Amino acid sequence: MKVHTPHILDEDQLFHMSELFKAFADSTRIKILYLLFEEEHCVGDIAEDVGVSQSAISHQLKLLKHMKLVKSRREGKTVYYFLADDHVKTIINMAKEHLEE
Numbered sequence: 001m002k003v004h005t006p007h008i009l010d011e012d013q014l015f016h017m018s019e020l021f022k023a024f025a026d027s028t029r030i031k032i033l034y035l036l037f038e039e040e041h042c043v044g045d046i047a048e049d050v051g052v053s054q055s056a057i058s059h060q061l062k063l064l065k066h067m068k069l070v071k072s073r074r075e076g077k078t079v080y081y082f083l084a085d086d087h088v089k090t091i092i093n094m095a096k097e098h099l100e101e
Contacts, residue, residue: 023063023067032057033088040081
């Protein structure tokens with residue numbers, strides 16, 4: 001008798017999903033995302049608020065941008081970062097709710 005199993009994603013989808021979760025697996029990246037919940041920020045402001053170097057923040061933002069969790073816009077010489085969409089807030093809020101249960 002065949003046991004019913006839920007539809008499993010294909011290997012490519014599974015890989016990308018695991019990469020997405022890896023992006024959330026660093027407390028500095030979570031702090032950055034939380035900071036961007038309400039408004040956009042430049043690297044210097046993020047570094048000051050999070051308490052790490054601008055170089056470290058730039059590295060984390062590059063990863064978050066690659067994972068399509070943040071976007072950026074340039075105003076003169078300054079680059080501002082913001083959440084890519086509301087799904088990012090939803091994922092973080094769901095994780096927070098889960099931890100609070």
